[in-house]
Amino acid sequence: MTDSDLTELFAATGVPAAFAARAAARLGAGAAGRLRDDPWRLLRVPGVRPQQADHFARQVLGDAATPDDPRRGRALVEHLLTEAARQGHTVTPAAEVESALGGLRVPDARRAIDDALDEAEVVSLTEEPAFDEAAFEVEEAEPPEPEETLGLARWALPEEAAAEGFQRLNATASPLLDDVALKEARAGLPEDRSLALTASLRMGVCVLRGTADDLAGTAFLLARAAAAHGLRAAVVTATERAAADLRRDGDVAVVGLHRLLEPVPDAAAAPGAVVFGRGEQRPFDLDLVVLPDAAGLDVELCAVLVEACADGTHLVLGGEPGALPSGGPGHVLGDLAVSETVPVVDLEPAPAADPLGTLTAAVRAGELVPVEAPGKEVVIVPAAGAGEAVHRAVQLVTDSIPRAFGIALDDVQVVAPAASGEAGTTALNAALKARVNPGPGAYGGFDPGDRVVVAAPLPQAAVGETGTVTGAAGGALQIAFAGGACDVPAALTGRLRHGWAVTVAQGRGTRRPAVVAVMSEDAGLSRPLVATAFGLARRHLSVVQAAGPALARAVRETGAPARRTRLAKLLVQ
Template structure:
């Protein structure tokens, strides 16, 4: 199954050439039509850009025909969509309108996907529809199924041998529902893993592999052997240990003529990997060769590499593979040709991806591929000591004679923001000689009084005040890719260099790019980013602003591990921080990949 079919939303492999479509409204015309419609309906103007970006140039016509499509725009809740429907349809906007029920089904499933779930029990969906006032929940589900945006899925019950009673009735399979976008991507990823496993042959002769193993520690020798002999393997370890293993495997394989690539989360992260000239080192985004395809669905990134045009590679090593959601995972495995070997690397107990699914954890749970755990070398830096302690569930005090770790208490969110600005603009550059451009602020969440949005507002005022000349941005602003773009990977940061009617000029680590006006909403100010956006890309200095919201042990460990030379922790969470490190693991996710891989 092609990822183009599996990923109808954010990610897709490049489709075959299609007939030239009928002319559509331009992006600018479409945005203007949506703005006019929203003005008539009393909808806040800022929502217009998001609606146009999500629904495309014909958004206004689609919303007039079916106002509940507004629920497909991120951040819109059912009461808001109902209010909009009344403004557009008048008395014809009824709670039992089939369009409303259909949109609510997809909204509920999409909302669950934002929590990482690829499937939801049908009973939960029906109950939620009843609470939302839908008169016939089953009819609403059937309408959503007819639109093919939702798929019915059956989950077989787990067999519990101890609880089995020969006279008892076997449990019934659970009826679940999933958005087609992620359900099909999960199936494509599972199919790809099975294909790579079945078509793999050793990349080198046994004697050559044995020669490369000589002198290596046993754990690194096992990782190298798995990479060269099996189609798919997983390597877990601390960031330092993984970095050494990745370089060792890539250099050894490439030195023997194996066509090898190391794929990092961002272009900025790839600059930290040194494998010599024989192995390719680049971001996974760039390795997949994104294309600026005007025929792509709104919000989509089309990749050139895929089932029809796979990599010209024998070995692909992915760093921070725990960040892969099901869509990107599906595109990756489909881009690997038959016989290629795929090595997925991640820290132990790494946070799950920002998008739906947990492919790496599910693959490991399936017990269908070798998993090598690297022996953790004793950390040699205060940052490493603290990070490893957090990973073990202990928030400890570390000795940092060179101010490698600094804890800054904050009594309130407002004080936390003030302290963060002070650290970035003065304390860290002055005391440690680390320039502002090498300091990254991270926080668990976007919203809240000490979240990423509030931090960026304060940091812009201090570092680059301006009127937001180019759609809220000014020259000199640091930005982050917060939604898929062809020009740069999610989480990549860059600097605005100019702008105008043509779009926004941004200098990314991989080069200059022009972001079209219709796509500019996918950028956010990036002096502060979420931990999910920052993961996998280390910085010389990190300021972690921690308030009680969104904390967990994996997230805190990931935040601390981003710092290379210096870590400032703005502690605004009080006792909740130690409690989260001690007790809070990543929330569970409902997914199917582990079962699908074994079928």
């Protein structure tokens, strides 16, 4: 629910009513009063652009809203760094921020940056220049000056905490098995699995790289070897749905990371924050923690995870080579590998046993190739445009796949590269809801029977977790998740989206019996994104191909964009 003061303020200033719920969720109680004091705080609400915030400020302040207002400059600095964080960066050169502020008509960019630093939500960091051997060959050459970078404290500080945590785990680790026991555990294993077992049981932190199936199988191998010698081990997944799937395939403890961290209610927490019960004061009761799919960890969640590992705990992080980067800022696995401070073991891929594995392996290698699929494990569905793509996706979910393969609608997941666009998840969900569960959206836009996905962290569930709305009571939405039923208060329902279709980033880490991947030309396609989307299918993949030659070109030529991060440098300090 939104407070009446905020609704009245937005109505009086011409702000669309749809922003009220987002503003209340982002700014918390008393949002209207804070916006009257500083209208440029509206930029903290996702989706608000600088021009819109300026217009709002003029409506609130009248002639007192000027381009040189310190509140405006401060808010724009935070906005620029937030936009950079959405691209995965934890830091941005101060010179780039100053240049962008000039384009936004901020008269004194340096003053705006200093004002933002005074608020402590932005931090200034010094980046030492890379060593340039050639510079030393020039007489009297001036050494390059350190570069100032800026970052939001929310991301820059956890990145430092993650680095300190990795260093602590490496420094406090001792072998979990003696040489004799380790030799027995390694007996008969292929060389790569033997190396993975040795690294995980001897080193505080290690990284495994391989396919999803190879990583999951190796995670079970490590956990079983540890448990056979009385050690406490757990395999950890991104969501409870993924954990439930793995439990069916193995005989070791599997738990979702969110549940393992034990979220707790905290009235004093900042809006949007989730507080966990596990941490430095109450670490995991585990000797070995294995995350077979850790590529989705951003630096904030990584810092929480590492802090919850006690001194001496061994942490194993797995990821597919060239995996889709995390949805939040950071590049944890890549930075760990680049730092050369932890062992990195490449798992030899098992030969692709089915058309799905063959296609995904080819995409990962940079080729979009036709595959023989006598059992229709892979089906390409051409679509002339976005509208036809949406129509085809609905048809596949509601009719073709259940009828041809006996896969229930609840086990079919539609994925798309982005939420926006004519064939994005917003458009797909609107069409799917109209067909699968029509209704007025009586409870904050949702109806009983709607599938939902967590788009921003909830105390009740992790990002990417899907569930079904069962009802509403006392102003809360009742949802059945894989980990159990829970009530999501009205103030937090803005973090939910309809979930028949999810973005590839939201769907990662949770595989489904059937996946419908909707690919459109204007969707920011890349090799990691396509490989991740295709790899989510266990039994059947339908590719709704509305991208034309752009799909093959993206697989062949477009990798993940580089991210500006500090973790690798911090690890070697």
